Amino acid sequence: MASKLIAHISDPHIVEHPKLCYDKVDTRANLACVLARINSMQPKPDLVVLTGDLVDEPTAAAYETLRETLACLSVPLILLPGNHDDRELLAESLPDQVHLPRGGEKAHFIIDRPDTPLIVGFDIVVPGSEHAHVGEEDLAWLARALRRLPPRPTMLMIHHPPVHTGLAFMDAMQPALDPRFESLIARHREVKLIVCGHVHRAVDAMFGGARVAVAGSTGFQFEFALDPDKPPRFSLETPSIRLHHWSGDGVTSLVAPLADNWPSFGFPGVDEATWPEMMRRMRGGASRGEVYTPEVAAD
Ligand SMILES: [Fe+2]
Incomplete structure (x- = not known):
């Protein structure tokens, strides 16, 4: 496989312009900054993947603001819904995302492009709920997809991380997933990377022998807290961008800062x-x- 650079962002939580998310955060402006940074990167990423929670409340107006904000991106984009999204409204609002089913069905998909890792979208969102669930039909779909696909390096896109992350309040909301999901991944060593969002913090983990890379939110982070007794708070830290560099059969992941104008000095x-x-x-x-x-x- 030729070398490919994939930028990975998540959870923009867009609200209808000019409103602020939770009356505090201009998530539209924050996403625009992130997209501008990606547009100006050298080398420029070949692809952007966006792992869900496109909007905060799924209204047509919020998705219209999302569509307008994404229009400035000069890199191909692949996204999937999160638990804050409405599958049908999302697909209607972004018709260029042709891999999304139009009728509100689960956004399981396969994207096979030359010289690019195979991309498998796996939608385990439970509508109206914060948590994820892997059902029998989901497992059967993924097993069939992985069995039929050529054994090329593969990247799985999911909104929810399939592992607990140590962020106590998020872990508490997520019941354990069906263990057959992890066993399935373990039987398919071509799945090198699982990209996710949801927890509004960058996290790395292992799942069935594949590496899990969680991107923080472009809009706002959850305050860094491993203490389960500490109430959750939003944090207005500067967002970052994950970069996954695919080369040969492997992938290396980095975290790029949003700004590249920090004070610096030469070697x-x-x-x-x-x-x-x-x-x-x-x-x-x-x-x-x-x-x-x-x-x-x-x-
Ligand atoms: Fe989110």
């Missing part, structure tokens, strides 16, 4: 004017393992 001994040439020589293997200095670069 001692590095002439930034000659850096591109030094980098070319290092990448060419001219002196792998050596530390380059400006004098070496000038030879």
